[in-house]
Structure formats: C-alpha cells, structure tokens
Amino acid sequence: MDLRLDVSERDGWAVLAVGGEVDVATAPRLREKLIELVNDGHHQIVVDLGAVEFLDSTGLGVLVGALKRVRTHDGDLALVCTESRVLKIFEITGLTKVFAIHGSVDEAVAAG
Amino acid sequence: MDLRLDVSERDGWAVLAVGGEVDVATAPRLREKLIELVNDGHHQIVVDLGAVEFLDSTGLGVLVGALKRVRTHDGDLALVCTESRVLKIFEITGLTKVFAIHGSVDEAVAAG
Amino acid sequence: MTRSERGTSDHSAATREIVELELPARPDVLALARLVVAGLVSGDPDFTDERLDDLRLAVSEACTNAIEAQQRAAPGRSAPPITVRCWVSAGRAEVEIHDNGTGFDPRALAPHPPVTDPARLDFEGGLGIPLIRLLSDNVEFRPSHSGTIVAMTFEARRARSGQ
Amino acid sequence: MTRSERGTSDHSAATREIVELELPARPDVLALARLVVAGLVSGDPDFTDERLDDLRLAVSEACTNAIEAQQRAAPGRSAPPITVRCWVSAGRAEVEIHDNGTGFDPRALAPHPPVTDPARLDFEGGLGIPLIRLLSDNVEFRPSHSGTIVAMTFEARRARSGQ
Ligand SMILES: Nc1ncnc2c1ncn2[C@@H]1O[C@H](COP(=O)(O)OP(=O)(O)O)[C@@H](O)[C@H]1O
Numbered sequence: 001m002d003l004r005l006d007v008s009e010r011d012g013w014a015v016l017a018v019g020g021e022v023d024v025a026t027a028p029r030l031r032e033k034l035i036e037l038v039n040d041g042h043h044q045i046v047v048d049l050g051a052v053e054f055l056d057s058t059g060l061g062v063l064v065g066a067l068k069r070v071r072t073h074d075g076d077l078a079l080v081c082t083e084s085r086v087l088k089i090f091e092i093t094g095l096t097k098v099f100a101i102h103g104s105v106d107e108a109v110a111a112g
Numbered sequence: 113m114d115l116r117l118d119v120s121e122r123d124g125w126a127v128l129a130v131g132g133e134v135d136v137a138t139a140p141r142l143r144e145k146l147i148e149l150v151n152d153g154h155h156q157i158v159v160d161l162g163a164v165e166f167l168d169s170t171g172l173g174v175l176v177g178a179l180k181r182v183r184t185h186d187g188d189l190a191l192v193c194t195e196s197r198v199l200k201i202f203e204i205t206g207l208t209k210v211f212a213i214h215g216s217v218d219e220a221v222a223a224g
Numbered sequence: 225m226t227r228s229e230r231g232t233s234d235h236s237a238a239t240r241e242i243v244e245l246e247l248p249a250r251p252d253v254l255a256l257a258r259l260v261v262a263g264l265v266s267g268d269p270d271f272t273d274e275r276l277d278d279l280r281l282a283v284s285e286a287c288t289n290a291i292e293a294q295q296r297a298a299p300g301r302s303a304p305p306i307t308v309r310c311w312v313s314a315g316r317a318e319v320e321i322h323d324n325g326t327g328f329d330p331r332a333l334a335p336h337p338p339v340t341d342p343a344r345l346d347f348e349g350g351l352g353i354p355l356i357r358l359l360s361d362n363v364e365f366r367p368s369h370s371g372t373i374v375a376m377t378f379e380a381r382r383a384r385s386g387q
Numbered sequence: 388m389t390r391s392e393r394g395t396s397d398h399s400a401a402t403r404e405i406v407e408l409e410l411p412a413r414p415d416v417l418a419l420a421r422l423v424v425a426g427l428v429s430g431d432p433d434f435t436d437e438r439l440d441d442l443r444l445a446v447s448e449a450c451t452n453a454i455e456a457q458q459r460a461a462p463g464r465s466a467p468p469i470t471v472r473c474w475v476s477a478g479r480a481e482v483e484i485h486d487n488g489t490g491f492d493p494r495a496l497a498p499h500p501p502v503t504d505p506a507r508l509d510f511e512g513g514l515g516i517p518l519i520r521l522l523s524d525n526v527e528f529r530p531s532h533s534g535t536i537v538a539m540t541f542e543a544r545r546a547r548s549g550q
C-alpha cells in the first residue's frame with residue numbers, strides 16, 4: 001500500500017527514489033517500475049533507498065532481478081542507502097558484495 | 113504506559129502538562145498526580161492537554177474528579193486544549209460547559 | 225450473527241474478510257487494540273483522520289468495559305482473553321468486542337445529572353457507553369452465551385452527526 | 388505445545404499472556420502483522436529499536452510464507468486465515484505463525500550460489516527462511532495437523548550475533 005516511487009535523471013542515470021514499505025504486497029510495483037525503466041532504454045539506474053522504512057526479501061529479490069536485467073544490457077544498477085536498518089539487511093544476506101551501495105545519489109553517479 | 117506528566121508553576125497556578133495517551137491503563141497516574149498537587153496545597157491548577165494524543169472516558173472522569181476536589185477548597189481547575197481531536201470529546205459529552213477551556217497556559221492564568 | 229451469515233450480506237466475501245485479535249484482559253493491551261483497528265481501517269482511504277479518531281476511542285471504551293467485566297467475572301490472572309473482530313468494506317468498518325464477563329442491561333444505566341447541575345461533578349465514570357453511542361453509527365449490546373458482544377458500525381462518511 | 392504447557396515454564400503466567408491475531412491470507416495484511424507484533428514487544432523496554440526491526444522483518448517473512456502456502460493450498464478467496472500468536476516476558480518475545488498450507492521440509496531447501504558467483508543473480512527468491520534464521524535467536528518449523536507452525540524466539544539482548 002504505502003510505497004512511493006519517484007523517477008528523475010542525473011548525468012545520464014535514471015534515479016528511482018523509493019519510499020515507504022517494500023514487502024510482498026508492494027514489491028510488484030517496484031518490479032514493474034524497474035522493468036519499465038529498462039524497457040525505456042535506461043540501463044544505468046540508481047535506486048535510492050533513503051526513504052525506505054521497511055524492506056523484505058521480496059524487495060531484495062526485485063533488486064537482484066533488476067541488476068541482472070541491466071547487466072544483460074551492459075548497464076549497471078547502484079544503490080543509495082545510509083539507514084542502518086536497511087543496510088543491515090544487505091549485510092547479513094551478503095548482498096553488499098553483489099550491489100554497489102553508496103551514501104548519496106551524487107556519490108553513486110560519480111562512481112558509475 | 114506512554115503518559116508524560118510535568119509540573120511547573122505560573123503566577124501562583126500549578127501547571128500540569130500532560131502528554132501521550134490517557135486511558136484506563138495510564139489514568140491512575142494522572143489521578144494520583146492531581147491528588148498530590150491538591151494535597152500539597154495547590155488549589156489553582158491548569159491542566160495543559162496540548163500534548164495529549166489520546167484521551168478516554170477514564171481521563172475525562174479524572175479531570176471531573178479533580179475539578180470537584182479543587183472546588184471544595186474554593187480553588188479552580190482550568191484546561192488548555194487546542195487539538196480538535198481532544199476538544200471534540202469535551203464537546204460531544206457536554207463537558208465544555210463544566211470546564212473552562214483555554215487556548216494557552218497564559219490565557220488560562222490570565223482568565224483565572 | 226455468525227461469520228457465514230455476514231458473508232451473505234450485500235458486500236462481497238473478498239472485501240469482508242475478518243481480522244480477529246485475542247488479547248489478555250489487561251488494561252495495558254488497550255493501546256494495541258486501538259493500533260490494530262485504526263491500522264486496519266486506515267487502509268480504506270475513505271476514512272478521514274477524524275473518523276479514525278472516533279473509531280479508536282469507541283473501540284477503546286468497549287475494550288475497557290470488556291476487560292473490566294471480565295476481571296469482575298474472573299478476578300486476577302485467571303480471566304480469559306477478550307476478542308476484537310474487525311472488518312472493513314466499501315467505506316464501512318464493523319467492529320465486535322467479545323467478552324466473557326458478567327453481562328449487563330445497557331437500558332438500565334442511569335443517565336448523569338445535566339452538566340449544568342453541580343451534582344454532575346459527583347460522577348467520574350459512566351461516560352464510556354455514551355461515547356460509544358455518540359461516536360459509532362450503530363451499536364448493539366448483545367448478550368452472548370459467555371458474556372457480551374458489543375457490535376459497532378462506523379461509516380467513513382457519517383449519515384448523521386453525533387447522537 | 389499448548390497454551391497450558393507454556394504456562395508451566397519458568398516465567399510466571401501473568402507475563403506470558405498471549406496476543407493472538409487472525410488475518411486473512413492476503414499480502415496487504417502484512418503491514419498490520421508487523422505493527423501488532425512490534426507494538427506488543429515495544430512494551431518491553433529491553434527491546435531496542437534495532438531488535439524490533441529484526442522482529443518486524445522475521446515476522447513479516449514468516450507471514451509472507453504462510454500466506455503464500457495457504458493460497459497454494461486453497462487458491463483464491465477460499466483460503467482460511469493465518470494466525471499470529473505472540474507473547475513477551477522478561478526480555479524475550481516468542482512468536483508463532485500458524486498456517487493451513489502445504490507444509491514443507493526446511494532442510495530440503497537448496498542454498499543459493501555464493502554471492503561472488505554470477506549465477507547468484509538468477510535467484511530472486513529464497514531469502515525469507517535465511518533471514519528468519521539470521522534474525523531470530525531460535526526458530527522451529529513444525530508440521531501441524533493443518534499445515535505449518537513457525538515458532539521464533541527473540542531475545543532483547545542477543546546471545547550470539549547473526550549466524
Ligand atoms: N461489556 C460489559 N459487560 C458487563 N458490564 C458492562 C459492559 N460494558 C458496560 N458495562 C456496565 O455498564 C456500566 C457503564 O459503562 P460505561 O458507560 O463505560 O462507564 P464506566 O465503565 O465508567 O462505569 C459499567 O460500569 C458496567 O457496569
């Protein structure tokens with residue numbers, strides 16, 4: 001229910017700002033938005049998790065799927081995440097080794 | 113559980129600032145604090161409900177009891193309340209006719 | 225009214241599914257009861273914040289009475305739990321509070337003196353049932369085999385104002 | 388384990404009283420399940436915000452699995468409800484999620500390829516049970532007569548740090 005998605009652009013990257021709760025009820029909307037971005041030719045994507053209050057394994061799975069999708073187009077997907085409650089989930093699942101995780105959108109774009 | 117009580121003084125009035133949720137679980141603490149004030153010789157009391165997030169009929173009853181108690185000492189008890197969610201409860205029960213309800217502590221003290 | 229009877233009414237079964245909460249008969253669970261019912265009903269965007277406040281207070285009053293009745297009937301820790309059942313559909317919330325208490329006759333409750341009468345100050349209690357009546361769109365106090373069921377209806381948009 | 392058996396354990400009955408929540412087997416109730424369990428457990432000041440986050444996520448994962456299992460077993464609106472039972476005492480929260488689903492063998496789940504293996508990206512699912520194991524202090528997946536009971540324990544202060 002409570003999921004907010006906002007798309008903007010920065011230096012050729014598509015920036016998807018996600019807010020609210022990502023669980024199995026809301027993750028389909030996140031997945032669709034990411035697929036839409038890729039289909040529209042955006043293969044360099046930053047997903048900004050700064051306003052995410054809750055993220056479950058379905059949400060992690062959607063991000064893994066999106067990473068795979070942009071990679072097949074030689075693109076990249078970077079995450080922005082500073083909240084320890086969200087970072088922790090990437091850490092304990094080992095996904096910090098799969099995703100490039102940055103402290104800000106600027107940092108993500110500069111690194112890309 | 114979540115009830116905050118703060119006592120201060122203003123121009124000879126005891127000001128009791130109440131915050132959080134007043135229900136049958138927390139109202140006994142409000143009742144005790146008001147009895148304590150009266151027993152300590154404070155018969156001019158302002159109860160500031162500005163930070164109250166929830167107030168039930170037990171809380172209303174405690175305030176009615178406190179008003180009766182100060183009146184027997186020729187004192188007075190005034191309320192400060194601006195939040196419409198709390199004001200509404202006094203209105204629909206008719207208790208706006210029993211209590212003097214003010215928009216600020218200053219106003220309550222000036223009126224007293 | 226049983227669950228299956230409810231299911232035959234005008235709304236579809238899918239939107240009438242019930243959330244049921246069983247709580248120990250202790251005052252410190254009231255905050256949780258309010259949280260659950262308001263959390264569930266806030267999923268229906270037709271309910272304004274003000275109407276959610278009405279719901280929260282009426283549910284809290286009914287749960288308080290259920291807990292107190294239950295503790296009178298079975299003092300101390302042996303009191304069985306109370307149950308809150310709630311369902312929402314198309315701008316209407318229905319909430320039932322079930323207790324295993326002593327039962328009572330709501331028509332036999334004496335009204336308070338008018339607020340202008342100084343004797344009004346002698347009454348600290350007795351505002352729970354009046355508040356429930358004022359805040360809900362409909363309320364029934366039904367004797368059950370084990371105690372009382374308080375069944376309240378809340379419309380997102382009230383047809384009538386208070387009383 | 389029945390409620391009365393629980394009552395005979397080392398904690399007093401008064402602090403072990405159970406909150407039980409019955410929810411329709413639909414994803415949109417997950418937020419409510421998280422709210423109730425976190426709301427109940429936050430009443431124990433020993434639980435830090437971080438530990439409440441752990442609890443919220445593990446409970447949500449277990450409820451998600453229960454809902455999905457239930458919908459596989461009884462597709463559509465006919466799926467029976469799932470039940471969340473929770474009790475807190477002396478710095479420990481216990482949560483059970485009951486479903487009437489298909490059942491499963493948690494030991495038979497294949498682990499993912501290591502995160503350094505590119506094939507890891509082929510797996511979008513399968514992180515729920517690992518997260519439950521990492522975040523809880525203890526978890527049991529018990530077959531029941533009707534489906535599965537996932538019984539998790541959370542200590543306010545963890546004896547071990549995640550796996
Ligand atoms: N569920 C119930 N079971 C038994 N008695 C009840 C119940 N609800 C209310 N009552 C009776 O009705 C009386 C009035 O209730 P209420 O208006 O809420 O005021 P109060 O609880 O302050 O007395 C209670 O004192 C109690 O005797």
Ligand SMILES: Nc1ncnc2c1ncn2[C@@H]1O[C@H](COP(=O)(O)OP(=O)(O)O)[C@@H](O)[C@H]1O
Nearest residue numbers: 452453456488490491512513514515516517535
């Ligand atoms: N309560 C349950 N009842 C039946 N099967 C379950 C239950 N919980 C988990 N499972 C099975 O275990 C698998 C792995 O679960 P999980 O690790 O949460 O990942 P995912 O749900 O993403 O597949 C599920 O796909 C399902 O087949």
